[in-house]
Structures are given as C-alpha cells and as structure tokens.
Amino acid sequence: MPRYLVGRLAGMAGVLLLVCLFTYAVFFLLSPDPAVQVCGKSCTPERIDQIRMNLGLDRPFWTQFLSFLGGLVSGRTYGEGANAVECAAPCLGYSFQSSQSVTDMIWQRLPVSATVAVGAAVLWLLVGVVSGLIGAVKNGTWVDRVMTGLTLGGLSIPNYVLALVLQFVLVVQLQWLPFPQAVPFGEDPGRWFLNFVMPWIVLAVGYAAAYTRLTRANVIDTLQENFLRTARAKGLAPHLVWRRHALRPALTPVVTVFGMDFAGLLGGALITETVFGLNGVGKMAADSIAKNDQPVIMGVTLLAAFFVVIGNVVVDVVYTVIDPRVRVAA
Amino acid sequence: MTSTNRHPTQAGFLEVRDLTVSFPTATGRVDVVSHLDLDLEPGGALGIVGESGSGKSLTSLAIMGLLPDKATRSGTVRLDGEDLTAMPESRLRRVRGDRVAMIFQDPLSSLNPYYTVGAQIEEAYRSHRRGVTRRQAHRVAVEAMERVHIKDAAHRIDHYPHQFSGGMRQRVMIAMALTTEPELLIADEPTTALDVTVQAQILALLQEIRRDTGTALVLITHDLAVVSEITDHIVVMRAGECVERGPVESIFSDPKHPYTQALLDAVPRIDDEIGALRSLTTTGGRP
Numbered sequence: 330m331p332r333y334l335v336g337r338l339a340g341m342a343g344v345l346l347l348v349c350l351f352t353y354a355v356f357f358l359l360s361p362d363p364a365v366q367v368c369g370k371s372c373t374p375e376r377i378d379q380i381r382m383n384l385g386l387d388r389p390f391w392t393q394f395l396s397f398l399g400g401l402v403s404g405r406t407y408g409e410g411a412n413a414v415e416c417a418a419p420c421l422g423y424s425f426q427s428s429q430s431v432t433d434m435i436w437q438r439l440p441v442s443a444t445v446a447v448g449a450a451v452l453w454l455l456v457g458v459v460s461g462l463i464g465a466v467k468n469g470t471w472v473d474r475v476m477t478g479l480t481l482g483g484l485s486i487p488n489y490v491l492a493l494v495l496q497f498v499l500v501v502q503l504q505w506l507p508f509p510q511a512v513p514f515g516e517d518p519g520r521w522f523l524n525f526v527m528p529w530i531v532l533a534v535g536y537a538a539a540y541t542r543l544t545r546a547n548v549i550d551t552l553q554e555n556f557l558r559t560a561r562a563k564g565l566a567p568h569l570v571w572r573r574h575a576l577r578p579a580l581t582p583v584v585t586v587f588g589m590d591f592a593g594l595l596g597g598a599l600i601t602e603t604v605f606g607l608n609g610v611g612k613m614a615a616d617s618i619a620k621n622d623q624p625v626i627m628g629v630t631l632l633a634a635f636f637v638v639i640g641n642v643v644v645d646v647v648y649t650v651i652d653p654r655v656r657v658a659a
Numbered sequence: 660m661t662s663t664n665r666h667p668t669q670a671g672f673l674e675v676r677d678l679t680v681s682f683p684t685a686t687g688r689v690d691v692v693s694h695l696d697l698d699l700e701p702g703g704a705l706g707i708v709g710e711s712g713s714g715k716s717l718t719s720l721a722i723m724g725l726l727p728d729k730a731t732r733s734g735t736v737r738l739d740g741e742d743l744t745a746m747p748e749s750r751l752r753r754v755r756g757d758r759v760a761m762i763f764q765d766p767l768s769s770l771n772p773y774y775t776v777g778a779q780i781e782e783a784y785r786s787h788r789r790g791v792t793r794r795q796a797h798r799v800a801v802e803a804m805e806r807v808h809i810k811d812a813a814h815r816i817d818h819y820p821h822q823f824s825g826g827m828r829q830r831v832m833i834a835m836a837l838t839t840e841p842e843l844l845i846a847d848e849p850t851t852a853l854d855v856t857v858q859a860q861i862l863a864l865l866q867e868i869r870r871d872t873g874t875a876l877v878l879i880t881h882d883l884a885v886v887s888e889i890t891d892h893i894v895v896m897r898a899g900e901c902v903e904r905g906p907v908e909s910i911f912s913d914p915k916h917p918y919t920q921a922l923l924d925a926v927p928r929i930d931d932e933i934g935a936l937r938s939l940t941t942t943g944g945r946p
C-alpha cells in the first residue's frame with residue numbers, strides 16, 4: 330500500500346509537470362505579446378523590445394519554461410532594477426494589469442470558491458443520491474417518471490437562467506432571501522450564509538440531476554446482480570439486502586465522479602460566481618478573460634488542472650479503501 | 660405427456676404440484692414453467708435436466724419464492740407438508756437459507772465482491788440463529804469452510820471472493836449454504852461455470868455432504884452426465900414442461916422421449932470422469 334502510494338504520487342508529479350508544460354506551451358503560442366500589454370497605450374517599439382528583454386520574452390521557449398518552473402518552486406523576480414517585481418513561490422505568474430502575483434490573487438479568492446463548491450457539493454450529493462435511490466425503488470412508476478422529467482429539466486436549464494429565475498422568485502417576489510451582498514462571515518454569519526444559498530442551489534441543480542441519474546442507474550444495475558439473489562436466498566430481510574448488499578456497490582461509482590466534479594469546482598465556478606458577483610476564482614477568471622490578463626488566465630487554468638489531477642489521485646486512493654478488489658490488486 | 664407428468668414417484672418431504680410460472684409478454688402471458696410436479700423424499704436427490712431456457716432456474720426460484728416481480732406463480736410447493744406458496748414472506752424468509760439453501764451457477768457473481776467470504780458465510784448463519792456471537796459465527800464459518808475442504812480456512816476466511824479460484828468460490832457458496840444445516844439444498848448448475856476436473860471435485864463434494872449430513876438435494880443441470888452420478892431420480896424438462904421422469908437407471912437404459920434420447924446422445928464420453936462411464940456400463944448397449 331505505501332509503495333502503491335509512492336508510485337501514485339510520483340505519477341501525479343509527472344502528470345502535473347506535463348500539465349504545466351502543455352498549458353505553458355498553449356499560452357506561449359496563442360496569446361498576444363504580453364510585452365505590448367505591459368507597455369500600455371503610448372508605447373514605442375524600442376520600449377516594447379526593452380520590456381521583452383526584461384521579462385525574458387526574447388529567450389527561447391524552453392528557457393522561459395524553465396524559469397517558470399523555477400518560479401513555481403522557489404519564486405522569481407520579473408524585470409530588473411527599479412521596475413523589478415517580486416513573485417514569491419509558488420509563483421504562477423505576475424499580473425502587470427493588477428500589479429499583483431497571480432498566486433496572491435488566487436489565494437484571496439479561493440475561500441469564496443471553496444465555500445461555493447463545498448456548500449453546493451453537500452446539497453447535490455444529498456439531493457442526487459436520495460432522489461436517485463427513490464427513482465430506483467420506484468422504477469417504472471409515475472414517481473420515477475416525474476423524477477426523470479425533473480432530472481432532464483435540471484440537466485438542461487442553463488445556470489444563468491436558473492440564477493435569474495431564483496433571484497426573481499426568492500428575492501423579489503417571495504422575499505425569502507435578502508438581496509445578495511458580500512458580508513464577511515465574522516460580521517454576520519447568518520447573513521453570510523443566506524448570501525450563499527442561491528449560488529449553492531444554482532450550482533448544485535445540474536450536478537444533482539446528473540447524480541440522480543447516476544445513482545438510479547447504478548442501483549438498478551446492482552439490484553440485478555447475482556449476489557443480491559444470494560442475499561435474498563439467505564433469507565435476509567429486504568432492508569438488510571439493501572443496506573448490506575445493494576448500497577455499497579451502487580454508490581461506489583458515485584464517489585469517483587464526485588471526487589472529480591468537486592476537484593474541478595475548486596478551480597472556480599465561473600458562471601455562478603459571475604452571475605452572483607461572488608469574488609471567487611471563477612469570477613476572476615472571467616474578468617481576466619475580458620481584460621485579456623494572460624498570466625491570470627493561465628494561473629487559473631493551471632490551478633484547475635492541478636485540482637483535477639490531485640482529485641484523481643485522492644479518488645484512486647479512496648477507492649483502494651472502498652473496493653477490496655482494487656485494494657488487493659494494489 | 661400428461662401421464663408422465665402426473666406420476667409422483669415418492670411422497671413426502673418436498674412436494675411440488677402443478678407449478679406454473681408465467682411472464683407477461685406483448686401477446687399475453689407465457690408459461691415458462693407449466694404444470695410441473697416434483698417429489699423428493701427426505702435425504703433424497705432429484706436431478707432436473709433440460710437444455711438452457713427450459714425453465715429449470717425459474718423452477719428453483721419459484722420453490723424459494725424468489726421469482727422476479729413480473730413473474731406470476733401458481734401451484735403449491737410443500738415442504739414437510741407446509742405450503743411455502745401460502746406462507747407470509749416473513750415466515751418464508753426463515754425457511755430460506757435455513758431449511759432450504761441454494762447455490763448458483765456462477766459463484767463469482769453470486770458472492771458480494773465487497774465483503775470477505777467469512778463475512779458472507781457468517782451472515783448466512785447469524786441471520787437464522789438469533790443471539791449467536793460474532794465469535795461463534797466465525798467458528799461455524801471456519802468449520803463450514805473446512806468441511807468443504809478449503810485449506811487454511813482460518814486464514815482464507817478473511818479473503819475476498821476474487822482471491823479464490825472458481826472451484827474454491829463454489830466451495831465458499833456451499834459452505835455458506837451448510838452453516839444452517841439445511842434439510843434441502845438446491846444447486847442450480849453448480850458446476851457449469853467450472854473446468855471439467857473442478858466440476859468433478861465439486862460433484863464429489865456434494866456427494867460427500869449428502870452422505871454426511873443427510874440433506875436432500877435438488878440438482879439442476881443441462882448435463883445428464885452430471886446428474887447421473889449423484890441423483891436417484893431425474894425429471895427431464897423441455898420448454899417448461901416435464902417430458903420424462905423416473906429413476907436414473909431406467910432413464911439411461913430406456914429413454915422414452917426422443918428429447919431425453921437427444922440429451923443422452925449429447926453426454927460427453929471422453930472428458931467426463933464421473934458420471935458417464937458408470938452410466939454407460941450400466942446401460943450396456945451404448946459404446
């Protein structure tokens with residue numbers, strides 16, 4: 330098991346390195362010249378050349394990539410002399426537009442994104458798994474059909490539409506929720522919580538629908554398994570057949586998908602954060618795309634990729650605990 | 660045909676009468692088991708033989724009351740005089756796995772991959788013996804595994820089904836069935852998924868268990884050779900109906916129905932170490 334873990338972590342490091350290389354290469358090839366942006370509107374070609382040299386943009390790709398990796402590990406300095414800016418490790422880049430290191434920008438916004446992700450995840454897991462179970466038990470009845478319809482609706486409604494509808498209904502019409510307004514947790518925890526209710530719902534709906542489907546399908550499949558017949562032939566009561574023999578195999582795949590989905594969201598829920606004006610990583614990414622703030626876009630991309638890769642490994646390790654077949658093979 | 664069908668040979672322990680199982684289809688209900696009678700004396704062994712799809716598995720599930728929801732069943736299944744079809748589900752559960760135990764064709768998929776074999780064997784025992792401790796159940800499980808000749812049972816009990824070979828998994832299934840000392844064991848194609856040599860071992864084991872415990876056995880198979888070794892009576896099924904029944908010897912020596920004849924012709928002669936040779940010598944005329 331530890332050996333397996335070591336191998337897995339080494340593999341993860343390799344994948345992360347490749348992710349860095351790939352992302353860096355894409356931005357290197359596709360993005361407009363950062364020097365032009367740094368220089369601003371009134372700029373001479375000579376000045377641009379100088380900035381290029383300062384930032385090392387005149388050097389070959391591999392050299393630049395290596396300095397980027399160096400920055401990740403031990404920080405780096407952009408430019409020289411009076412114009413020099415420090416970027417502490419792990420340096421994901423520097424936003425000249427915001428005069429801030431990308432890492433700092435992300436750190437400031439990560440708590441909001443994490444709050445959105447965690448709350449939504451709790452919601453969609455509860456709703457998705459419970460309604461999936463109901464759908465499986467009521468398979469083929471009108472309850473199941475109604476739920477299938479709702480699921481389809483949940484999957485197809487765009488986030489921003491749902492957000493507008495919710496705001497109109499819950500805030501304007503029913504006035505169940507206050508108008509969204511950023512309040513620090515320490516100041517008024519109740520208000521802070523209410524602020525996140527709509528983003529949580531909006532983000533959770535699509536996932537809840539998908540998890541309902543997944544759970545329902547898995548449970549129905551599991552109920553066909555021969556070992557369930559064995560459990561019944563033993564004379565077990567139905568609730569024991571379910572609890573001991575059906576649920577665990579049926580819900581194991583949900584764990585995998587959940588790990589990946591959740592990890593993906595830590596990189597920011599772009600639309601939800603933007604719609605509700607939540608100052609998270611997702612909104613920052615959207616803003617940076619609008620402003621063409623290339624280092625930030627790349628930083629967020631890398632961050633999201635990191636989370637997915639790490640989430641993958643976590644899921645695999647969790648799997649070795651849940652599924653004895655994987656455990657022994659490992 | 661009806662005359663052979665209504666021809667109970669023994670009375671007593673298991674008495675199935677007029678068992679019919681049907682499924683709804685687009686064109687109405689279809690009987691997949693129709694008007695079947697079965698009889699088994701205490702400790703006896705009955706073989707149900709027929710090609711795939713002839714309704715053997717559904718017959719066994721109908722006896723256990725474990726048919727799929729869509730299926731309907733009529734007729735009676737008496738165990739020691741008690742009609743299982745009239746029993747409330749809660750009482751039937753106390754029969755299943757305790758007085759009547761079942762083993763299936765595919766031992767790997769019939770065992771839950773998420774639990775150790777020990778946990779699954781112990782579960783069978785504890786669900787019918789209120790108040791036994793974990794430790795007692797554990798001991799019973801080890802003993803059951805030893806009884807089916809799983810080596811190093813005390814250690815193997817903590818392994819998972821996928822860590823066993825096919826034959827060993829079927830032994831685990833048998834051990835699970837044995838913990839409660841059932842009066843009747845229903846084995847639905849217990850050797851079909853196994854290699855020939857392993858098949859022979861499992862059949863020998865079933866034989867041995869029958870001898871040692873006196874449990875009655877219903878052995879279901881598509882292979883007449885398998886059935887000939889252990890059972891004394893055979894019911895030949897085709898398309899849900901019994902086409903021929905009788906003692907093993909008379910079926911082998913003098914099959915009445917062309918379908919039985921065809922099944923006999925299909926009995927392999929070279930690789931079958933147990934049944935066919937003996938049967939062939941007793942039947943004489945077949946090389």
Ligand SMILES: Nc1ncnc2c1ncn2[C@@H]1O[C@H](COP(=O)(O)OP(=O)(O)O)[C@@H](O)[C@H]1O
Nearest residue numbers: 682691709710711712713714715716717718727
């Ligand atoms: N759930 C089901 N729904 C409809 N028909 C079924 C179902 N299960 C089995 N059958 C049909 O019943 C017949 C008998 O099946 P089965 O008892 O499994 O045969 P055997 O065990 O002899 O191979 C088959 O023709 C099969 O198609």
Ligand SMILES: [Mg+2]
Nearest residue numbers: 715716717848
């Ligand atoms: Mg069958």
